[in-house]
Amino acid sequence: MQYFSQIYLEGLKAVLDDFPHEAFEKMIAAMLDAYENGRRIFVMGNGGSASTASHWVCDVNKGCCLNLEKKFKMICLNDSISTMMAYANDLSYDDVFVEPLKNFFEPGDVVIGISGSGNSTNVLKAIEYANQNGGVTIGLCGYGGGKLKDLASIPVHSNVNDMQMTEDAHMIVVHISMQRIMKALSQEGAAC
Structure with missing residues (x-):
């Protein structure tokens, strides 16, 4: 007899066995480039992906550079409920990420969209804006990738x-990225 948990974890293991290592390393390079050049990194998502985005900002801003003089500038666009609701009420929920992005975005900044389906309109609008204005875009997606897979540069x-295995995989991306960045920054510090 197989337990449900065993079946689930076997499925998740299959997802992780197909981990997109090359894309992950490109993402890390973009994040480290933003760090080195004082660029911002914006991240956003809905529902569980919003929690992942917020968690990622905590891990990078605090976890990766707590004891370093130079800091990351990572901003979670879904962390201000009042701002999101103002745009949702006055414009559309489709605009809750792109409108605040316009306040802070500069060419060369990194914009990360997280969407399990890859088809969240509000995430896609922010990625499109960044693409059109000289940004580096990253899309974390599941299922067939949706529109985000083709729209994001990485x-x-x-x-x-x-959806749950997609979200599991995205949290693993967050945690691997934190450790990968910390390793890169510690090697950089050792070389100085």
């Missing part, structure tokens, strides 16, 4: 038709 695709 798609990090977890190829699984299950």
Whole structure:
């Protein structure tokens, strides 16, 4: 007899066995380039992906450079509920990320969209804006990748038709990225 948990974890292991290593390294290079050049990194998502975005900002801003003089400038666009609701009420929920992005975005900044389906309109609008204005775009997506997979300059695709496994894979991307960045920064510090 197989337990449900065993079946789930076997499925998740299959997703992780197909991890997009090359895209991940491109994403890390873009994030480290933003750090080195004082650029901002914006991240956003809806629902569980919003939690992932917020968690990522905590891990990078605090975890990666707590004891370093130079800091990351990572901003989660879904962390201000009042700002999001103002845009949703006065314009559209489709605009809750692109409008605040316009306040802070500068060419060369990195914009990361997280969407399990890859088809969240509000995420896609922000990615499109960044693409049109000289940004570096990263898309974390699942299922078939949706529109985000083709729109982002660096798609990090977890190829699984299950929202929870997609979200699991995205959190693993967050945690691996934190450790990968910390390793890069410690090597950089050792070289100085």
